[in-house]
Amino acid sequence: MHTLPATDIELAAWLRLSLAPGLKPAALRLLLSAFGLPEAIFEQSPEALAGIAGEAAARAVLAPTSPEFDAQFATVIAWRELPGNHLVALDDPAYPPTLLTMPDPPPLLYIKGRLDLLHTRAIAVVGSRSATPQGVEDAERFARELSVAGVTIVSGLALGIDGAAHRGGLEGAGGTVAVIGTGADLVYPSAHHALARQIAVQGAIVSEWPLGTPARAANFPQRNRLIAGLVSGVLIVEAAMRSGSLITARLANEMGRDIFALPGSVHAPLSRGCHRMIKQGAKLVETPDEVLEELGFAKPSAAASACASPVPRDGEVRADSAPAAASAVASSAITAEGQRLLAALGHAPTTLEILATRTEMEGAVLQNTLLQLELAGRLTVLPGGRFMRASHG
Incomplete structure (x- = not known):
């Protein structure tokens, strides 16, 4: 390791911490505030570490790195060299400031695309994977109008509402950020390959998972907490009663973010989750302007909106x-x-x-x-x- 440039030695330490099995982000944050940089953490005695973050955390930090670590590190360095790819550690000025307000921000973020979009006013637009055509249309329209007003649209790249939210976000100045539950080198679901490519160029894709991490059900709730952390508010367009979007809303609510929900028919199964959130205090919204107003985001002038309205491509039906x-x-x-x-x-x-x-x-x-x-x-x-x-x- 001693032949590496200083920044890479630092990155290797961050990578070791992010891969340490059983080291929870909240415990890591305690260690970082006590000892500073990752290299300093590795120099501490087990007693010193346990005194700050408990014995389990001390054991996780001091466990030897896995035999694959050098290969993983080489893969990460190679990935970072590709155009548009960034590795952002917790102490990096490029780290999204809103995530620092979370109790457990990820130590390392893998980002493809525009870092500036992680420092903007943002709203999450989330909802059902099996969305209705009306839900898809609503999500795309809300996302487009919010993006035209300069607000970044954050979602999870899933089928249904998420995909529609990203497509709408790409049409305005605000752009879109996809927070994914796999490694940043993979796209899930595969139907969104083209969309992910477009987001990586015009927006940003963010993952806290090591490269090569496949889609696992357990990763998605954790992905949802990151969506909640990045935004000022969460808009739920369609959600069944047991929906991942409701987890995102609950996590966002715990972080003090605003929750908005689109009402629907009392007969529609995908309105039930939204109605339940409204009963629990989410704000019922019918127009994108209401969301902007609630969050105190200024609306663009009519002229600016007219200019920003995208021209349909040949053969497209708006x-x-x-x-x-x-x-x-x-x-x-x-x-x-x-x-x-x-x-x-x-x-x-x-x-x-x-x-x-x-x-x-x-x-x-x-x-x-x-x-x-x-x-x-x-x-x-x-x-x-x-x-x-x-x-x-």
Whole structure:
């Protein structure tokens, strides 16, 4: 190790701490405030460490590194060299200041993309993976308008509401941050590869997990606490009663963040989680302006909004121009993408994820093609966000 530059020696110490099995971030924070930098922690006696953070933490710190450590360290250094990749330790000025208000900020963050987006005003937009078409539309519209107002949209890159929130966030000046539950070198779910690539260029992807960490159910609640930590408020668009978004909301509430929820029909299963949050004190919101107002974020002038309104690309149908587009699409022939999608639909109800896999279309193209086919009367949207050919299609 002695041949490494000083910054890499420091990074190796941070990596050792972040990989130490059983060392909880809260205990690590106590040790750092007592002894300063990671290298100093490794120089302490077991008694000194135990006196500050308890015996379990002392054992975790002083446990020998695993045989794979050198290889892991080399992988991390190689990953950091790739354009757009950053490793940010707890003592780095680039570390997101809002996370420092958490009791257990991660010691090391793996970030792809724009570091500046972790120092901006931000709102989380989260919700169900099996969102309804209306929920997807609402999430994208709220995210777009909040982003146009200069607010960064934070979400978890999951299917459904999260994906829609990221797509909306990318359309405004605020941009978007995806907090993921895998290593920063992996994309989960695979249907979001194209979206993740776009976020890595125009926004930021953040992970606290070591490179190569696969998607594990246990990682996602911890990912949710990071989403909550990065933002001033959390907006829940659609959520069932037992939903990960409600965990995010609860964690955010414990950190003193504001919780907002979109109401829906009393008959809709995905409104029940939102209604429950409203009963427990979340603010019922109907427009993006209400969210901005509650958080004290200034709205942009009408002129700025008009300039920021993105121009649809060729062949795209903007959801807000749907009625006008409906007649145009209905009267025109189905596009090549439409034909491909109809072929992929088969004759059984199919989810968005399956369609994305079968067609290999990028998220935005897939959504727009689905919308075109729906407006042309060629497919039907079923409850639970599944799609089926219209009986005459």
